[in-house]
Amino acid sequence: MSGLQTPEPARPAQGDSPMGTGVEDTGDGIQRSHRMLSFSDALLSIIATVMILPVTHTEISPEQFDKSLQKLLATRIAVYLMTFLIVTVAWAAHTRLFQVVGKIDDTLALLNLACMMTITFLPFTFSLMVTFPEVPLGIFLFCMCVIAIGGVQALIVVYAFHFPHLLNPQIECSAHRALYRQHILGIVLRGPALCFAAAGFSLFFYPLSYLLMATVIFLPYVSKACSWCKGRLVGPQEPPAHSVEFFTFDLHEPLSKERVEAFSDGVYAIVATLLILDICEDNVPDSKDVKEKFHGSLVAALSVYGPHFLAYFGSFATVGLLWFAHHSLFLHIRKATQSMGLLNTLSLAFVGGLPLAYQQTSAFAQRPHDELESVRVSCAIIFFASIFQFAIWTTALLREEETLQPSARFGGREHAFMFAKLALYPCASLLAFAATCFLSRFSTAIFHLTQIAVPFTFLLLRLLVRLVLALLRSLRGLALPVPGGQDDLRSPLLPSPC
Numbered sequence: 001m002s003g004l005q006t007p008e009p010a011r012p013a014q015g016d017s018p019m020g021t022g023v024e025d026t027g028d029g030i031q032r033s034h035r036m037l038s039f040s041d042a043l044l045s046i047i048a049t050v051m052i053l054p055v056t057h058t059e060i061s062p063e064q065f066d067k068s069l070q071k072l073l074a075t076r077i078a079v080y081l082m083t084f085l086i087v088t089v090a091w092a093a094h095t096r097l098f099q100v101v102g103k104i105d106d107t108l109a110l111l112n113l114a115c116m117m118t119i120t121f122l123p124f125t126f127s128l129m130v131t132f133p134e135v136p137l138g139i140f141l142f143c144m145c146v147i148a149i150g151g152v153q154a155l156i157v158v159y160a161f162h163f164p165h166l167l168n169p170q171i172e173c174s175a176h177r178a179l180y181r182q183h184i185l186g187i188v189l190r191g192p193a194l195c196f197a198a199a200g201f202s203l204f205f206y207p208l209s210y211l212l213m214a215t216v217i218f219l220p221y222v223s224k225a226c227s228w229c230k231g232r233l234v235g236p237q238e239p240p241a242h243s244v245e246f247f248t249f250d251l252h253e254p255l256s257k258e259r260v261e262a263f264s265d266g267v268y269a270i271v272a273t274l275l276i277l278d279i280c281e282d283n284v285p286d287s288k289d290v291k292e293k294f295h296g297s298l299v300a301a302l303s304v305y306g307p308h309f310l311a312y313f314g315s316f317a318t319v320g321l322l323w324f325a326h327h328s329l330f331l332h333i334r335k336a337t338q339s340m341g342l343l344n345t346l347s348l349a350f351v352g353g354l355p356l357a358y359q360q361t362s363a364f365a366q367r368p369h370d371e372l373e374s375v376r377v378s379c380a381i382i383f384f385a386s387i388f389q390f391a392i393w394t395t396a397l398l399r400e401e402e403t404l405q406p407s408a409r410f411g412g413r414e415h416a417f418m419f420a421k422l423a424l425y426p427c428a429s430l431l432a433f434a435a436t437c438f439l440s441r442f443s444t445a446i447f448h449l450t451q452i453a454v455p456f457t458f459l460l461l462r463l464l465v466r467l468v469l470a471l472l473r474s475l476r477g478l479a480l481p482v483p484g485g486q487d488d489l490r491s492p493l494l495p496s497p498c
Contacts, residue, residue, distance in 0.1 A: 045266025
């Protein structure tokens with residue numbers, strides 16, 4: 001396409017200055033934005049993840065786990081997923097916005113803090129939504145927060161374009177800055193406009209409000225689908241010479257890989273922290289009970305909580321290994337795109353549900369029927385969290401020349417091992433779920449011991465892949481490539497030797 005190419009965000013290493021001296025000169029008030037963006041990514045990941053707390057803190061008693069409570073829990077999970085995705089939409093808009101705004105000053109930093117302050121209020125409004133689902137005030141306040149976030153982001157756009165030296169160099173030097181500003185403002189304000197309509201409908205027909213809020217999440221992809229259908233019906237149209245190819249609805253528009261990794265790491269870290277907070281909150285015995293019921297023996301008192309500690313170690317192992325798979329995946333990704341960002345968001349949304357899986361498997365450890373239900377819920381959460389990681393890998397393979405390192409492409413040294421690593425959790429969780437359908441009892445203790453054993457599977461996986469592929473090579477008589485040859489990056493199927 002003609003016109004301005006997508007500005008790749010140049011994120012220099014921390015501590016590097018534009019002049020290469022290692023010292024940042026702030027005498028003119030202009031600063032690089034990397035630390036502010038790191039703070040924003042951490043804050044947004046925390047806000048997105050802690051919204052699972054109203055769901056996990058639902059009072060669930062094994063004696064009262066009836067259909068009405070299951071329906072309430074399912075409703076809260078659905079609302080959590082929707083609000084998690086809305087927060088990640090705000091994060092994605094923030095990421096793309098600061099691909100346009102290359103530098104900041106004190107005013108932009110304060111505007112960003114105002115945006116973050118509004119975002120931190122979202123968990124409170126979400127708690128109102130899940131606690132009083134039929135009262136429109138929670139939905140109304142949530143929509144008002146989203147509108148305020150969009151308003152502050154619009155102010156950032158207006159301010160940055162008023163002082164062009166803060167913009168990306170390619171945009172700063174362009175003769176079409178006014179067009180770019182209008183285009184970006186139109187996209188930034190579409191979500192708040194839908195939430196404004198949702199806030200209005202919440203006052204007299206709140207179900208439509210949820211539909212409009214869900215539209216905010218999938219608007220870019222609906223718009224892209226409509227553009228594709230129009231192109232198929234009318235035919236492709238030649239874009240104008242000043243066409244805007246950044247901040248678009250193009251699914252292949254690049255995202256900042258560093259910020260995707262930072263946001264994802266924040267979600268995984270918070271989920272792991274929530275697990276230990278539940279242990280500290282619910283599994284420390286009361287000193288009076290230790291004296292009266294266990295004759296002063298703290299060991300005997302702690303043994304009562306054995307299933308809870310086993311559930312914690314199993315859940316932490318799952319969170320850690322899902323992060324490990326995510327880390328390995330993004331090591332081999334050269335460029336993250338919008339479609340990969342959506343799949344990553346969906347994976348993180350289910351990762352955020354792992355504290356709920358921990359709570360259920362620890363609460364129903366002694367009830368056979370409820371054990372099966374809790375294991376199924378855990379398997380479903382793990383399956384969706386891992387299958388979306390596998391979908392990121394598949395999406396990257398569709399455009400492997402652009403998105404993957406040479407060694408991870410089809411036929412590369414790491415391709416077979418990455419396939420096996422990313423397929424392990426979907427297959428294992430699906431197998432465990434199937435086992436609960438055929439067995440009359442599936443102990444949560446066995447399930448958590450299996451979770452704890454999975455790390456050893458990862459350690460053996462590379463060796464197993466090496467042995468299998470070496471056997472195939474010997475059977476087919478494949479010869480090793482000449483070291484340093486042109487095909488050295490792509491022809492070997494074995495993982496690289498350690």
